[in-house]
Amino acid sequence: MRVALIQVAYGDDEPMDARIERVAGLVREHGPGHDLVVLPELWAPGGFAYREWADRAQPIDGPIGQVMSAAARDAGVTLHAGSIVEQRESSSVADGDHGLSNTSLVYGPDGELIAAYRKIHRFGFGAGEPRLMDAGEEVVVVDLPLATSPGETVRVGLSTCYDLRFPELYRRQLDDGASVFLVPAAWPAPRVRHWTLLAHARAVENQCVVIACNTAGTHAGTEMGGHSQVVSAKGDALAMAGTGEEVVRVEIDLDETAQWREQFPVLADRRL
Numbered sequence: 001m002r003v004a005l006i007q008v009a010y011g012d013d014e015p016m017d018a019r020i021e022r023v024a025g026l027v028r029e030h031g032p033g034h035d036l037v038v039l040p041e042l043w044a045p046g047g048f049a050y051r052e053w054a055d056r057a058q059p060i061d062g063p064i065g066q067v068m069s070a071a072a073r074d075a076g077v078t079l080h081a082g083s084i085v086e087q088r089e090s091s092s093v094a095d096g097d098h099g100l101s102n103t104s105l106v107y108g109p110d111g112e113l114i115a116a117y118r119k120i121h122r123f124g125f126g127a128g129e130p131r132l133m134d135a136g137e138e139v140v141v142v143d144l145p146l147a148t149s150p151g152e153t154v155r156v157g158l159s160t161c162y163d164l165r166f167p168e169l170y171r172r173q174l175d176d177g178a179s180v181f182l183v184p185a186a187w188p189a190p191r192v193r194h195w196t197l198l199a200h201a202r203a204v205e206n207q208c209v210v211i212a213c214n215t216a217g218t219h220a221g222t223e224m225g226g227h228s229q230v231v232s233a234k235g236d237a238l239a240m241a242g243t244g245e246e247v248v249r250v251e252i253d254l255d256e257t258a259q260w261r262e263q264f265p266v267l268a269d270r271r272l
């Protein structure tokens with residue numbers, strides 16, 4: 001499986017509309033020839049731009065979704081478009097809810113929406129996400145089409161940034177058949193060691209590939225950590241970005257995961 005992670009860097013001076021066009025251009029430029037392109041969490045509204053989130057919220061089929069769907073189609077790739085601040089329909093907003101979710105969107109090479117995942121674990125310890133957004137409740141595992149091998153799919157589990165700290169979510173995804181975990185993030189620089197450590201831990205303990213795309217640059221006073229990474233089911237770092245804007249390209253041998261699970265059958269020793 002050929003994958004490109006686009007580690008987007010941005011600051012406060014780039015308007016959201018300009019960034020959406022710029023990132024769509026990056027998908028069109030770097031996507032062709034890959035099976036999957038992955039973008040970071042909340043790259044359009046700003047991962048830590050809490051004050052702007054309400055104004056920058058959109059429904060799933062809003063302007064960001066439309067531009068990302070077109071970019072996936074033009075590039076002929078499956079696109080994990082990172083996440084948006086989703087403005088949910090009023091019919092899905094219960095009393096006391098904020099009506100906003102941190103929602104990841106995945107499009108197929110035909111531009112159709114394949115999956116949406118609402119972040120389950122909200123980051124901020126009472127401020128930020130828990131104060132402004134509602135927690136997702138659904139574990140999402142989905143078969144993604146491989147654009148360069150028509151008819152073939154790979155089963156992936158979706159999660160977002162802070163979710164990486166909660167191993168039980170990944171066990172659920174494993175039990176639902178996932179062999180790859182996709183993790184967009186806006187993970188800050190001061191804790192980047194946790195980011196790399198946890199991605200390796202999730203890969204090793206579940207014998208799954210981890211594809212984790214972080215943000216770069218500094219916005220809303222928060223320096224992002226970069227170091228987007230792809231970790232094999234054996235726990236080897238197949239690719240690791242630096243700290244700036246970067247496109248990381250990697251070819252993943254999906255057969256290696258099944259071979260490793262057979263060779264070192266640790267999952268068979270679970271006691272439930």
Ligand SMILES: NC(=O)CCC(=O)C(=O)O
Nearest residue numbers: 123161162186187188191
């Ligand atoms: N956007 C996030 O979820 C940030 C998570 C984080 O900074 C951490 O877990 O540390």
